[in-house]
Amino acid sequence: MSGPEIRLADVHTWIHRAVRGGPDVHAAAAALGVAPGRLAIYRRFVRGHVRSAVAANFGLTRAATAPAAWDALVDRYVDAHPAHHWRLDDAAAAFPAWLADVAALDAPRRALAELEWTLAEVRHDPTPWPAVPAGGWALNPTLAILQSPFALVPWAIALGRGEPAPPPPAAESLVLACRRPADEVTVFHAGHPDWLFAIKVAHDGLTVAEAAALSGQPAAAVRAALDGAVDASLLLKG
Amino acid sequence: MPPAASTDPPRPQAAGPCLGHGIGLRRAHWPALLDDPQGLAPAAGVDFFELLTENHLSPGPGRRAARRAAARRPIVLHGTALNIGGLDPLDRDYLAAVAALAHDTGARWISDHLCFSGAHGEAFHDLIPVPRTVEALDHVSRRIDAVRGALPDVPFALENPSYYIQYAGQPMDELTFWQRLIDRTGVRLLLDINNVYVNCANHPGGDPDAFVDGLPAHAVQQIHLAGHTDLGDVIIDTHGAPMIDPVVALYQRVLRRIGPVSTLFEWDNDLPALPVLLAENARARAAAQAVLGPAGPGGRL
Numbered sequence: 061m062s063g064p065e066i067r068l069a070d071v072h073t074w075i076h077r078a079v080r081g082g083p084d085v086h087a088a089a090a091a092l093g094v095a096p097g098r099l100a101i102y103r104r105f106v107r108g109h110v111r112s113a114v115a116a117n118f119g120l121t122r123a124a125t126a127p128a129a130w131d132a133l134v135d136r137y138v139d140a141h142p143a144h145h146w147r148l149d150d151a152a153a154a155f156p157a158w159l160a161d162v163a164a165l166d167a168p169r170r171a172l173a174e175l176e177w178t179l180a181e182v183r184h185d186p187t188p189w190p191a192v193p194a195g196g197w198a199l200n201p202t203l204a205i206l207q208s209p210f211a212l213v214p215w216a217i218a219l220g221r222g223e224p225a226p227p228p229p230a231a232e233s234l235v236l237a238c239r240r241p242a243d244e245v246t247v248f249h250a251g252h253p254d255w256l257f258a259i260k261v262a263h264d265g266l267t268v269a270e271a272a273a274l275s276g277q278p279a280a281a282v283r284a285a286l287d288g289a290v291d292a293s294l295l296l297k298g
Numbered sequence: 299m300p301p302a303a304s305t306d307p308p309r310p311q312a313a314g315p316c317l318g319h320g321i322g323l324r325r326a327h328w329p330a331l332l333d334d335p336q337g338l339a340p341a342a343g344v345d346f347f348e349l350l351t352e353n354h355l356s357p358g359p360g361r362r363a364a365r366r367a368a369a370r371r372p373i374v375l376h377g378t379a380l381n382i383g384g385l386d387p388l389d390r391d392y393l394a395a396v397a398a399l400a401h402d403t404g405a406r407w408i409s410d411h412l413c414f415s416g417a418h419g420e421a422f423h424d425l426i427p428v429p430r431t432v433e434a435l436d437h438v439s440r441r442i443d444a445v446r447g448a449l450p451d452v453p454f455a456l457e458n459p460s461y462y463i464q465y466a467g468q469p470m471d472e473l474t475f476w477q478r479l480i481d482r483t484g485v486r487l488l489l490d491i492n493n494v495y496v497n498c499a500n501h502p503g504g505d506p507d508a509f510v511d512g513l514p515a516h517a518v519q520q521i522h523l524a525g526h527t528d529l530g531d532v533i534i535d536t537h538g539a540p541m542i543d544p545v546v547a548l549y550q551r552v553l554r555r556i557g558p559v560s561t562l563f564e565w566d567n568d569l570p571a572l573p574v575l576l577a578e579n580a581r582a583r584a585a586a587q588a589v590l591g592p593a594g595p596g597g598r599l
Contacts, residue, residue: 063466065432066465068428068437072414072418092463092466098463102422102462106423109423146421148421
C-alpha cells in the first residue's frame with residue numbers, strides 16, 4: 061500500500077453519500093478509490109431494500125398504479141425517507157402520510173395505501189393471544205377497524221386477484237382487519253352490521269341473554285352473529 | 299503388536315459443537331416445518347434451524363414461530379443489523395432484544411457480519427465492507443467486546459461478507475485482517491464459503507484455497523453455503539440459486555483441514571419450495587460425508 065490509511069470516518073461519510081444517490085456516487089468512488097460501477101451496486105442494494113419494503117407492504121396500491129408512475133413515486137419516497145431502524149418494514153411506515161403530503165396519487169389510491177399499512181400493523185401486532193374462558197368470546201386482540209371514504213374491500217380483493225379494477229366511487233365504509241389465530245394470516249372484511257354488533261357484545265362483555273335483551277333480538281340471532289364473527293376471526297371463542 | 303502410529307498430522311478442530319446440517323427458517327416454510335402434525339417428518343435431514351435474527355425479535359408471530367422451531371431443533375441466530383463496524387453507537391435496545399431471543403430459543407450461538415450496516419443515523423440494511431486498517435481493527439475489536447458484554451451467555455461469531463469494492467489505503471488483505479481480529483478478540487468465525495469464492499472471483503489476485511487454509515481452524519464456529527449470480531463482470535452473492543461445484547469443492551477442502559463443522563445452506567431470494575431447499579441441504583451433507591465419512595469424529599454429519 062502506498063499513501064496513508066483510509067480513515068474510517070471518511071469511509072462512512074462517502075458511503076453514506078454514495079448510497080443516498082445523485083452525483084455523489086462518482087465523487088465517493090474517487091474518494092474511496094473504487095470503481096463507480098461497483099460502488100453503484102451498493103446504492104442499488106440500499107435503495108432497493110427500502111423499495112422492496114414499500115412494495116411488500118403496498119402491493120395492492122402498486123397494482124393499482126401504472127408501473128412507471130409507481131417506480132418514480134417510490135424513488136421520490138426513498139429520497140425523502142431513508143431507513144432509520146433495523147426493522148426494514150419501518151422504512152415503509154411513512155408512505156401513506158407522505159402520499160397525502162405530496163398528493164402523489166388520487167384519493168382512492170391514498171386510502172388504499174392507508175388500508176395496506178393498517179394490514180401491516182395487524183400483521184406485526186405483538187399482542188399475545190388471550191386465554192378465553194370456555195364457552196365465552198373475546199375480541200381478537202389484533203382487530204383493527206378502519207373508516208374510509210371509499211368502499212375499499214371489493215377493490216382490494218379484485219386487485220389481490222390480479223383483476224383490473226377501477227377505483228371505487230366515494231362511499232363511506234368500514235374495514236375490519238385482524239390476524240387469524242390458527243395460522244397467523246392477516247385477513248380483512250367489509251364492515252357488516254351483524255359483525256359490528258358481535259364486536260360490541262364481546263367488547264362490552266355481555267352475555268347472549270343480556271345482548272338479546274338490550275338489542276331486542278332473539279338469543280338465537282345474537283348467537284348467530286357471534287358465531288359468524290368467530291368464523292371471520294374477529295372474535296375468539298373459548 | 300502396538301497399533302501403527304498415524305502418519306497424518308493432527309487435524310486442527312473447529313470451534314464446537316457440530317450441530318450437523320441445517321437450513322434457514324423462512325416464513326413461507328413455517329407451515330410445513332413447524333405446524334405439521336407428523337412433527338419432524340417434513341424437516342427430515344435438517345439438524346438445526348438458523349433464524350434470521352431480525353425476523354424474530356419482536357413479540358408476535360415471528361417470536362412464536364421461533365419458539366416452535368426451538369421445540370423441534372437446535373437454534374442458531376444470524377443477524378444483519380448489528381453494525382459492528384459502524385461509527386454510530388451500538389443499539390442497546392437491539393442487543394437487549396437479541397439477548398431475549400437467544401434466551402427464548404436456547405440459541406447455541408449468535409452471529410452477524412464483519413461490516414457496517416448504517417451510518418449517520420441511517421440503516422442501510424446491507425453489508426458494507428469495513429476498511430482493512432489498523433483503525434478499523436481497533437474499532438471493531440472494541441465493539442466485539444461490547445457485544446460480548448451485552449450477550450455474555452452465548453457464543454458470538456462474525457461472518458466474512460461478500461464485498462464488491464476494495465478501498466484504497468488498506469494496509470491489510472482480508473486474510474490478515476481476520477487473523478489479527480481473531481487473535482486479538484477470540485471472536486468466532488462464521489465462514490461463508492460462497493463469499494470466499496465470490497470475493498476471490500470479483501477481485502484481482504484472489505486465491506480461495508489460500509484464504510481458507512490461512513484461517514485459524516479453532517475459530518470456525520459455523521459454515522454457510524449458498525448460490526450466487528454471475529453477471530459476467532461481477533458475481534453477486536444473491537443466495538438465490540443452488541451452490542456451484544467449485545464452492546462444494548472449497549467446502550470439502552475446509553472440512554479435510556478442520557473436521558466437522560455445523561453447516562447451513564442459505565437460500566433467501568426467490569425462495570424455492572421446501573423440497574428444493576432440502577435437496578441442497580442433502581447435497582451439502584453428502585459432500586461432507588464424502589470427505590469425513592458418515593459421521594465425523596465428535597460431531598454429526
